[in-house]
Amino acid sequence: MDFSTLELxxxxxxxxxxxxxxxxxxxxxxxxxxxEVNMIARxxxxxxxxxxxxxxxxxxxxxxxxQIIDQFFVKNDEQMRFIxxxxxxxxxxxxxxxxxxxxxxxxxxxxxxxGKSNIRVPSHLTVRRKxxxxxxxxxxxxxxLLVIGFVLLRNGKENTRNIKIGY
Numbered sequence: 001m002d003f004s005t006l007e008l009x010x011x012x013x014x015x016x017x018x019x020x021x022x023x024x025x026x027x028x029x030x031x032x033x034x035x036e037v038n039m040i041a042r043x044x045x046x047x048x049x050x051x052x053x054x055x056x057x058x059x060x061x062x063x064x065x066x067q068i069i070d071q072f073f074v075k076n077d078e079q080m081r082f083i084x085x086x087x088x089x090x091x092x093x094x095x096x097x098x099x100x101x102x103x104x105x106x107x108x109x110x111x112x113x114x115g116k117s118n119i120r121v122p123s124h125l126t127v128r129r130k131x132x133x134x135x136x137x138x139x140x141x142x143x144x145l146l147v148i149g150f151v152l153l154r155n156g157k158e159n160t161r162n163i164k165i166g167y
Contacts, residue, residue, distance in 0.1 A: 006143075013139055023089075024088035069084060095128060108120075
């Protein structure tokens with residue numbers, strides 16, 4: 001599938017943001033690490049009240065989202081995974097993510113103009129635009145993965161062949 005042609009409607013983008021911010025709160029709560037370790041931690045976390053301002057997703061939804069994010073982005077694009085985790089889990093702004101990535105980029109080959117060399121460090125604006133573009137693409141990919149993941153959670157693996165996502 002060619003992901004570069006994916007576009008989201010406002011409702012789809014709102015759907016992705018809603019579940020991903022809930023997943024981010026779930027990851028920040030430590031449920032991902034503690035539940036895997038032992039049964040007592042799992043039981044204790046089930047009775048602890050969550051923070052008043054943050055809504056967390058259920059454990060099965062959180063594990064599903066963590067699994068699909070890791071499986072897709074680790075295999076395909078590590079930088080996009082960094083952007084997704086920074087944006088949803090760490091609640092970083094696009095500007096902050098661009099600043100971090102610009103420090104890591106270093107000099108790259110670019111189009112020469114006005115006597116400047118071909119190899120130079122991209123401007124902050126250029127990196128920020130790239131982060132915005134990658135974040136939008138990541139949201140489109142995540143939407144596809146979430147729809148499939150929710151069908152798997154609800155119906156089980158036997159109905160995955162019939163999933164057709166159309167726009």
